[in-house]
Amino acid sequence: MAEIVVNRYAxxxxxxxxxxxxxxxxxxxxxxxxxxxxxxxxxMNLLGHPSVIEAQKLELIEQAFTGRVSDEFVGxxxxxxxxSRTEYLIRILTQFIEMAKEDEGLIKAxxxxxxxxxxxxxxxxxxxxxxxxGKTIELDAQxxxxxxxxxxxxxxxxxxxxxxxxxxxxxxxxxxxLRLA
Numbered sequence: 001m002a003e004i005v006v007n008r009y010a011x012x013x014x015x016x017x018x019x020x021x022x023x024x025x026x027x028x029x030x031x032x033x034x035x036x037x038x039x040x041x042x043x044m045n046l047l048g049h050p051s052v053i054e055a056q057k058l059e060l061i062e063q064a065f066t067g068r069v070s071d072e073f074v075g076x077x078x079x080x081x082x083x084s085r086t087e088y089l090i091r092i093l094t095q096f097i098e099m100a101k102e103d104e105g106l107i108k109a110x111x112x113x114x115x116x117x118x119x120x121x122x123x124x125x126x127x128x129x130x131x132x133x134g135k136t137i138e139l140d141a142q143x144x145x146x147x148x149x150x151x152x153x154x155x156x157x158x159x160x161x162x163x164x165x166x167x168x169x170x171x172x173x174x175x176x177x178l179r180l181a
Contacts, residue, residue, distance in 0.1 A: 002088065002091075005085060005088055005092075006088050006091045006092050006095050007095065009076065009080070009085075009088070009092040010092050010093075010095035010096040010099060011099070013026070013030075013072070013076060013092070013096045014096055014099045014100065014103075016072055017072075017096075017100065018103075022070070023100050023103060023104070024100075024104075025070070026070065026072070026073075026096075026100065027096075027097055027100040027101070029069040029070055029073055030073070030093045030096050030097050030100075031097055032069070033065070033069060033073060033077075033093055034090055034093045034094060034097070036064075037089065037090050037093075038090065043060075043064075044086070044089075044090075046060065047060065047061075047081065047086045047089075048086040048087055054081060054082065057081045057086075058078050058081060058082075061074060061077045061078055061081065062074065065077065076092075077089065080092070101138070102135075104136075105135045105136055106135065106136045106137075106138055107133060107135045107136070107137055107138065107155060107156055108137075108138045108140065108156075109126075109129055109137050109138065109139050109140070109153065109154060109155040109156075110139075110140045110141075110142060110153070110154045111125055111139060111140070111141050111142070111151055111152070111153050111154075112141075112142045112143070112144050112147065112151065112152040112153075112154075112163075113141070113142075113143060113144075113147065113150075113151050113152075114143070114144065114145055114146075114147040114148055114149050114150070114163070114164075115143065115145075116141075116143055117141055122139060122141055125139065125151075125153070126139045129153070129155060133155065137155070146165060147163040147164065147165045147166075148163065148164040148165050148168075149163065149164040150162045150163035150164050150165075150166070150167075151163060152166065
């Protein structure tokens with residue numbers, strides 16, 4: 001249910017940005033709003049708190065964002081408050097940002113390794129992914145010592161597991177499924 005709600009609002013915002021030809025502006029504003037909301041958890045708690053009446057929440061949104069971001073964002077946040085979906089606000093904005101980046105030809109990818117990769121290795125991975133997808137890659141590097149060795153690369157919803165741990169898990173699964181004759 002949550003994914004449906006997040007996707008519906010993010011898609012609506014994306015369509016509005018597309019219609020107005022303001023995708024870059026909307027993406028920047030969504031990023032700024034996300035930063036504010038993430039850095040001010042008390043503010044988010046106040047917006048979601050059941051004892052704070054809706055009118056006060058709407059006034060808080062108006063005071064904080066009117067004149068600083070597009071009216072569409074103020075309206076969206078007001079609608080989210082009226083529909084009691086405040087807990088989805090950051091996820092909605094984050095999904096919109098990802099949709100806007102993808103529309104610009106930018107895809108987020110994550111490479112996870114057992115040890116830190118050099119800048120040269122990261123640049124090579126990024127170049128290979130860009131050649132393979134035909135899009136610009138925003139690469140995020142993470143470290144997970146439990147992988148033992150190798151890499152896990154995530155591009156959008158696709159995952160390539162070339163880690164030793166992944167290979168060992170696959171082998172374990174195969175061995176567990178063997179039946180002795």
